[in-house]
Amino acid sequence: MKNLNLDYLESFAVVIDSGSFSAAAEQLQLTQPAVSLQVRQLERSLNATLIERVGRRARPTAAGAALLSHAHQINAAVSSAVDAVAQQTTGTAGRVRLGTGATACIFLLPPILRELRAAMPSLEITVTTGNTAEIARAVEDNTIDIALVTLPVSGRSFEVAPVMNDEFVLIAPREMKLPARITPEVLASRPVLLFEPGGNTRRTADEWLARGGVSLKPLMSLGSVEAIKEMVRAGLGCAVLPGMAVPAKPRQHDLIVRSLSPKLYRRLAVVIRRDKRLDRGLRQTLAALKALTAAKNDGR
Template sequence: MKNLNLDYLESFRVVIESGSFSAAGERLQLTQPAVSLQVRQLERSLNATLIERVGRKARPTAAGVALLAHAEQISAAVTSAVDAVAQQTTGTAGRVRLGTGATACIFLLPPILRELRAALPGLELTVTTGNTPEIAKAVEDNTIDIGLVTLPVSGRSFEITPVLNDEFVLIAPPDMPLPARITPAVLATRPIVLFEPGGNTRRTADEWLARGGVSLKPLMSLGSVEAIKEMVRAGLGCAILPGMAVSAKAKPRDLAVRSLSPKLYRRLAVVIRRDKRLDRGLRQTLSALKAIAAQDDDR
């Protein structure tokens, strides 16, 4: 009992959560035999059988259920202890690698990151931009810690928390004649600039157009919201953009901004691996991103 191995305890917890040794191995980035060995070692140290197979599913025995009830508390206590030591020895709050889209990075994250840095001056924070599939893959591969992405996204290893509904809008040169309702049929008669293919933002716009019976070839496709704005300012056409890019604070005076009909939204979510160990910095970053949902409800 004095030699209870925390890695073995974590492997046991993930096996139960995943339902199999092979799935746990994928999440822990270990081979299935290595996970099995760790669980056997844990059972040997406790002198108890912790897991039984029911069909193809790995389930906890009565002893396993008893241990599982304490596993989360043990993990939280260890994380808290590591944080406390880090604060005393280095003054740091850990490292957080955040991934998100360029639009959210420009228009949503700055005040959130400013508050985080004020609360945790020693936090080492890096931000990577990319489309949703790229960010989700990086979270799954553990090359970034947490993602703020556009739904849909899926993965057995993910904890996914929706946080924001972002309404799409049309931007156009002020002198472009526009009817009262901006429908897909209206845009079929206008030159239009869209996001580059491959991301959920472009897919969402394409699906909205398709539901209106419109399949159009954009004048051009770009990967930058600011570049798209400049093309519209130059009078080359109109564009569909996420609303956060032209919110009340960011709304440009030299562009017309109109709602779409029917309205169109994208849903942003926070994505993190279920087995991710949360140090102080990552825990507070996760809380700050999840708090976006409350701010959205207040608007």
Template structure:
């Protein structure tokens, strides 16, 4: 055990998680020869071959699998030890770079971030907004630590945890005449505002309309849910929005909110790299976001 170098162990773990030495080198911000040397030194210290190549993919040997089964526990123990020391010195909780959509940032994150700041006053939090594809790419590139985005998301390096369903609704000026059921056919005859193209929210709305046999050209496409709501309040048309954007208690009296028929939902998920090292702040942020599943 005294010969087990933690940096070498981490390099081995990342090689297996990423499937190659070159990909591991990029994630670890090392050269490929440096990563290869660290793995060889680890193999030498343990007197075992830990990695074998199957085609182009690096896979663990039986000995490597045995070591890998303990690596997460070792990593967690080390992280816990570092956290304990930090609490006794400067109380630091680290930095969290969070990515999400603009709607979730406005209507979902504030109480979560307030609770995190209360629990961890020294935690540095930065929030980046964008569409799912942009945020997922940033997580993959390790420029964002954790994301709360709309599914679908794909990536072999991701741990994806669905946490809540958000029902889409129609908002309209109270003076607009609407039938009992809001179907795609109904909206074909109305002036409609939608999110700008490119994100999962717009794609979801377009697919719902298409399933109803409607190819709708929106009156306007905007990138801000608040701008869409103001346009609707001004009487320019109606809009399809995520339900979280129009909470019942905060809906203006001059707007009406109606369910769609058939109902339409989007699913939000927490996305993080499988090989991401969780310090105290990131671990508590991950737990807070996953706790959304118990509230919705």
């Protein structure tokens, strides 16, 4: 190990993954000359050429490919060693800073966090809520480790893994007369409550209405799904909400729950920085969130 600098190894792997020194420099938050120097130093220490240019793309040589095949194992072994030391010195499994929307925080995360706590009682978990843009900026700034947000989200430094579809539904007071099919035209003639503007959830609903030729001015715009449901229960109007927030069979018989026509979904994804070092707690959290794919990907 004396000739293998782990920082240089990471720079090499990111260059290959991104395809260029400039893209790697952006992800690593280094200058391009610094990344080039680290790769040259790594090549010098191993006495081998590791990268070659094919057109405009940086690709591994045979020696580089051989090293790359071991890089993930090396990083995993180092992370495991660091975790082991941390547990001996601090007695903790680490800290995870998770960001998500308020709806997912209330209706999706509790069982996931319960299982994580059962598996790692000493794991410190903090949860921040906000819209996709706010949470994505926090991941980019490294003030949040991992996010579960509504697509779309973009960023060259992000790894984005879609995990589930969440079907939107209409909820209405029991006394509201509704046709069998809930189309945008139906909502145009009724008082409607929507999420406040600015987030992907509201934008998804607005786009669905626009595709149906409806430009709707909602009776109210609120930032809380629970507040919206209470307003509907009070008879103020109907609302379009993510399905995860509404039981398929409400325990109280004061709400009508209907699918929309055409059906409408939002897609949730896990977002993390590509260069994020995964300690034990973060690895477990990432795996738990990605497991939503198998459990929820068929919609509601």
